[in-house]
Amino acid sequence: MVHTGLFATSSEILTKAGENYDTFSTEAKINELCLQVESLINVTCKKNFSDAYSTLNVDVKYLLSLAESNLVAMYIISANMGGYTSRSEAQTMLNVLRDGYQQAITVLKDYDNIDW
DSSP: OOOOOSSSOHHHHHHHHOTTOOTTOOHHHHHHHHHHHHHHHHHHHTSOTTTTGGGSOHHHHHHHHHHHHHHHHHHHHHHOOTTSSOHHHHHHHHHHHHHHHHHHHHHHHTGGGSOO
């Protein structure tokens, strides 16, 4: 199956999920999660980045990639933590990814106030 996510690649997402992620994370499931997260980002930021994606500055695209890949990786990790060496390892990864997601969203929400 071909990856259909707009903001982030499967490779970025699985890299952030780490080497111990559950193999249930097929391309089809990643695509579903990407669509959900892209909608969430658009609504949270009150701007439809998906429709304007081709015209966005590269910095904005990287922030969108950061936000989406972090949140989808969080969903993958939290779906099954059994493969990680400990729940603490998985939780630490979730904390780091959450912080990166929140930072990217904070900047993207101020999109109209920034001179790119």
